[in-house]
Amino acid sequence: MAYHTIVYLFLFLPLVLTAYQIAPRKLRRAVLVGAGYGFFWLISRKLVVFLIGTTLFTHYIGLCLTWLKQKCRMETDSCAPEGKSGIRKKYKKKEKLVLACGIILLLTVLAYLKYYNFFAHNANQLLEAVSVPLAFPAKRLVLPIGISFYTLQAIGYMADVYWEKVQTENHPGKLALFLGFFPQIMEGPISMYSQTAEALWRCDSLKGENLSRGCVRIIWGLFKKMIVADRLYLLVKAVFDHYEQYSGIVIAAAAISYTVQLYMEFSGSMDIIIGSGRMFGVVLPENFRQPFVSRNAAEFWRRWHITLGVWFKTYIFYPMSASALVKKWNRFGKKHFGKYITKLGISAICLYPVWLCNGLWHGPRWSYLFYGMYYFVILLFGIAAEPVKNGLLQRCGIKESAWYWKRLQILKTWVIIFVGELFFRAEGLSIGLKMFKSMFQNVSLHCLWDGTFLNFGLDKGDYLVIICGCLTAAVVGGIKERNLLGDGGLAKLKTPVRWSIYYALIFAVIIFGAYGVGYQQVDLIYAGF
Amino acid sequence: MRDFKDKIKRAGKTVLFFAILFALLTGMSSMLTEISKKNDNLIQSRNKSLIKIQKEPPNSIDVLILGDSLSYTSISPMQLWNRYGITSFIGGQSGQKIYETYHILKTTLENQSPKLVVIETDVLLRGRTGLGRLKDKLEEKGSYYFPIFRYHNVWKPLLMGEEYAEESYKGFMLRDTIQPYKKGEYMKKTGEKIQLSPFVTDYMEQIISLCRENDIKILLISTPSPVNYNYKKYNALKEYAQENSLDYLDMNLKVKKLDIDWKSDSLDKGDHVNLLGAQKITRYFGKYITSRYDLTDHRGDAGFEMWEREAKDYKKKTKKKVEAMQNSLRIG
Numbered sequence: 001m002a003y004h005t006i007v008y009l010f011l012f013l014p015l016v017l018t019a020y021q022i023a024p025r026k027l028r029r030a031v032l033v034g035a036g037y038g039f040f041w042l043i044s045r046k047l048v049v050f051l052i053g054t055t056l057f058t059h060y061i062g063l064c065l066t067w068l069k070q071k072c073r074m075e076t077d078s079c080a081p082e083g084k085s086g087i088r089k090k091y092k093k094k095e096k097l098v099l100a101c102g103i104i105l106l107l108t109v110l111a112y113l114k115y116y117n118f119f120a121h122n123a124n125q126l127l128e129a130v131s132v133p134l135a136f137p138a139k140r141l142v143l144p145i146g147i148s149f150y151t152l153q154a155i156g157y158m159a160d161v162y163w164e165k166v167q168t169e170n171h172p173g174k175l176a177l178f179l180g181f182f183p184q185i186m187e188g189p190i191s192m193y194s195q196t197a198e199a200l201w202r203c204d205s206l207k208g209e210n211l212s213r214g215c216v217r218i219i220w221g222l223f224k225k226m227i228v229a230d231r232l233y234l235l236v237k238a239v240f241d242h243y244e245q246y247s248g249i250v251i252a253a254a255a256i257s258y259t260v261q262l263y264m265e266f267s268g269s270m271d272i273i274i275g276s277g278r279m280f281g282v283v284l285p286e287n288f289r290q291p292f293v294s295r296n297a298a299e300f301w302r303r304w305h306i307t308l309g310v311w312f313k314t315y316i317f318y319p320m321s322a323s324a325l326v327k328k329w330n331r332f333g334k335k336h337f338g339k340y341i342t343k344l345g346i347s348a349i350c351l352y353p354v355w356l357c358n359g360l361w362h363g364p365r366w367s368y369l370f371y372g373m374y375y376f377v378i379l380l381f382g383i384a385a386e387p388v389k390n391g392l393l394q395r396c397g398i399k400e401s402a403w404y405w406k407r408l409q410i411l412k413t414w415v416i417i418f419v420g421e422l423f424f425r426a427e428g429l430s431i432g433l434k435m436f437k438s439m440f441q442n443v444s445l446h447c448l449w450d451g452t453f454l455n456f457g458l459d460k461g462d463y464l465v466i467i468c469g470c471l472t473a474a475v476v477g478g479i480k481e482r483n484l485l486g487d488g489g490l491a492k493l494k495t496p497v498r499w500s501i502y503y504a505l506i507f508a509v510i511i512f513g514a515y516g517v518g519y520q521q522v523d524l525i526y527a528g529f
Numbered sequence: 530m531r532d533f534k535d536k537i538k539r540a541g542k543t544v545l546f547f548a549i550l551f552a553l554l555t556g557m558s559s560m561l562t563e564i565s566k567k568n569d570n571l572i573q574s575r576n577k578s579l580i581k582i583q584k585e586p587p588n589s590i591d592v593l594i595l596g597d598s599l600s601y602t603s604i605s606p607m608q609l610w611n612r613y614g615i616t617s618f619i620g621g622q623s624g625q626k627i628y629e630t631y632h633i634l635k636t637t638l639e640n641q642s643p644k645l646v647v648i649e650t651d652v653l654l655r656g657r658t659g660l661g662r663l664k665d666k667l668e669e670k671g672s673y674y675f676p677i678f679r680y681h682n683v684w685k686p687l688l689m690g691e692e693y694a695e696e697s698y699k700g701f702m703l704r705d706t707i708q709p710y711k712k713g714e715y716m717k718k719t720g721e722k723i724q725l726s727p728f729v730t731d732y733m734e735q736i737i738s739l740c741r742e743n744d745i746k747i748l749l750i751s752t753p754s755p756v757n758y759n760y761k762k763y764n765a766l767k768e769y770a771q772e773n774s775l776d777y778l779d780m781n782l783k784v785k786k787l788d789i790d791w792k793s794d795s796l797d798k799g800d801h802v803n804l805l806g807a808q809k810i811t812r813y814f815g816k817y818i819t820s821r822y823d824l825t826d827h828r829g830d831a832g833f834e835m836w837e838r839e840a841k842d843y844k845k846k847t848k849k850k851v852e853a854m855q856n857s858l859r860i861g
Contacts, residue, residue, distance in 0.1 A: 001660050005664060006664055006667045006668055006671070007660055007663050007664050007667065010667060011663070011667065042660060208539055208543070459685070459689065459691065460689050460691075461684070461685040461688060461689040461691075462685075464688075464689075495542070499546060499549070502546075503549070503550065503553065506550065507553070507557070510677055510678065510681055511677070511681045511684055512681075512684070513681070516678070516679065516681065516682060517572075517573040517574070517575045517576060517682070518573055518682065
């Protein structure tokens with residue numbers, strides 16, 4: 001039951017909204033938790049025990065950390081000043097141990113279910129190569145839906161409790177709501193406890209304004225998913241499934257199409273998810289902020305899958321920056337290599353685990369690891385080349401804010417994104433490399449008008465709709481980027497204008513949506529991660 | 530007081546918004562249905578039979594045949610007309626599901642009053658479970674009440690000028706390919722039976738009661754198809770028909786009587802029959818229904834001139850195709 005399906009939009013969501021509204025305030029939490037577990041069960045059946053288990057385990061780790069902190073406080077309060085530091089150190093050690101246990105166990109479950117077969121396959125190849133008569137058996141492992149998302153949220157919660165950013169509750173319900181809020185289960189956004197738990201726990205009554213804003217956001221998501229993404233899916237699938245038959249422009253077009261498809265689909269799903277949350281009065285964090293206006297790869301990742309980036313930054317990058325290793329290198333580097341190399345070294349030490357995890361998080365494939373490393377190298381190169389670039393700009397008299405320089409940077413970022421997504425989508429790293437190479441072979445613009453692009457299940461009408469859909473999304477993105485409508489959004493417009501926009505959106509989805517005869521329902525890409 | 534007034538105003542606005550939306554949906558639905566009726570080349574194959582049957586003159590169809598691709602490849606209404614003067618129409622769709630069968634019947638009954646509804650039983654064997662079933666059901670209901678969801682794609686041929694022309698005779702498709710079935714006997718006697726899905730039997734109940742309300746007889750038929758039928762399925766369908774007092778004819782048990790030769794009559798290795806097979810099946814089927822049901826011979830009746838014209842064209846076309854098929858069989 002993906003979020004764009006008729007069952008979710010016209011049955012599940014309205015039923016939960018109704019049950020939530022008619023239930024007494026105290027029972028509303030139970031309705032939401034029940035809806036979350038029900039949603040999970042409908043997709044992953046009995047694997048819902050993983051979500052329940054993770055919730056309970058995380059809750060008790062949180063309680064344990066809080067108990068240790070309280071005990072530490074009590075002991076330090078009642079002891080002599082010279083002994084306080086020793087007590088604090090003792091308890092910090094214990095807290096670290098508890099936190100490490102919590103994180104390791106959750107990661108072990110995730111790693112076993114998600115990566116065991118990948119590990120076994122590669123280990124077996126290695127063992128065979130060195131003639132060791134040992135083999136890891138392949139296992140039929142079923143992944144609970146959304147495990148990569150709720151595991152990160154759970155780890156984030158434990159770390160936040162450890163850092164005393166949030167306080168634990170004795171009742172596990174609040175955490176259950178935080179980890180199992182049904183709109184977030186399949187695809188995120190990966191929220192922090194401080195962002196959503198309170199609003200979920202408050203269980204405010206439904207409000208007309210929230211309902212209408214939520215509905216509009218959902219329809220906008222459907223617009224992106226059904227009009228653009230599901231159409232491009234046909235082209236992308238046709239080329240990537242038979243990549244050996246194509247080269248040059250066709251491969252490049254497929255890489256661009258996949259990037260647009262992924263953006264329209266993932267951000268469209270996010271619109272539906274955020275809209276669903278909004279209906280309950282819960283403001284979920286945004287996951288996309290006009291990523292295609294980014295001037296470099298770093299900015300792109302601040303605008304694309306934002307919550308994943310923020311999670312890695314908060315729970316990997318910052319702790320790494322403050323780690324003993326970085327401190328040691330800082331001292332050593334400044335002494336022996338100077339500021340520039342030291343800074344580069346620190347960036348490498350902190351960024352490497354972030355991008356390794358980013359690649360791994362997407363799934364057990366070398367191509368995903370390559371994808372992570374691709375961005376690691378690009379970002380590091382960006383940092384390394386910064387002084388050279390600044391010097392060149394100064395010499396040439398080009399201002400950073402010059403419009404043509406901005407456009408050039410955006411164009412360069414597009415190339416980086418498209419190439420990255422080519423490897424991301426290709427069925428394996430070797431295929432990705434082959435496709436990348438073939439992009440530079442038989443380059444001829446002839447295929448743009450000889451009918452090649454009409455062989456992918458799309459006709460001229462489809463391409464026209466895709467272009468119009470992208471232009472509409474670009475205009476909406478531009479309005480958002482410049483904040484032309486302010487905080488009130490469409491609500492500021494006069495009723496006839498607002499309603500005309502709503503009807504236009506609804507009928508655009510109904511008439512131009514890629515559904516029914518000739519199209520197929522496309523599963524959510526990120527639900528697979 | 531002001532709060533109350535505001536609330537009423539907001540509620541009124543919401544009602545007005547949805548009323549306009551409902552009116553737009555209804556209006557656009559009937560507009561698209563009319564456009565599709567005017568030119569059925571605007572819609573793609575799967576929805577054609579639904580539109581075409583709505584274009585037939587009111588109360589002109591006596592036999593309505595429903596089912597999946599087996600229905601429109603096995604029985605030829607024009608052959609029935611030529612031999613018996615029976616007016617029949619095939620409301621078949623590829624991979625038709627039981628709720629689609631129900632809704633085509635319901636739509637047909639809006640301006641037709643058939644005496645006999647024939648259901649090709651392959652639809653009874655196609656059950657869906659869980660969320661997929663719910664999804665299909667909701668989609669079909671939505672498309673039935675608001676056909677805009679079914680015909681939304683007509684913008685494409687209207688705007689781009691590319692139409693989806695298809696040759697069909699009252700729903701029957703002339704298929705002249707020959708791909709023999711070579712695996713031998715497929716109806717091996719057994720006491721075992723498959724289980725019909727409750728989803729299917731629930732919809733069948735609705736179909737039966739709709740037919741009974743309109744005084745329509747129901748006949749279940751299984752057309753010859755080694756890929757789709759076996760004895761276990763026959764047992765289940767026979768038992769179901771008996772339990773519900775429905776007539777049931779399984780032609781898979783009468784392949785010899787029908788004179789089906791799987792070397793020449795198979796379209797795609799035993800999945801469907803081709804034109805040669807359809808002619809044999811229709812011959813038997815025509816005899817069967819005329820001997821059991823009170824069906825009128827409309828040949829020469831006023832208002833059926835179109836049938837005569839279409840029948841002539843059909844005769845010409847099939848003659849050519851049959852000759853070509855026989856030639857290709859001779860050449861080997």
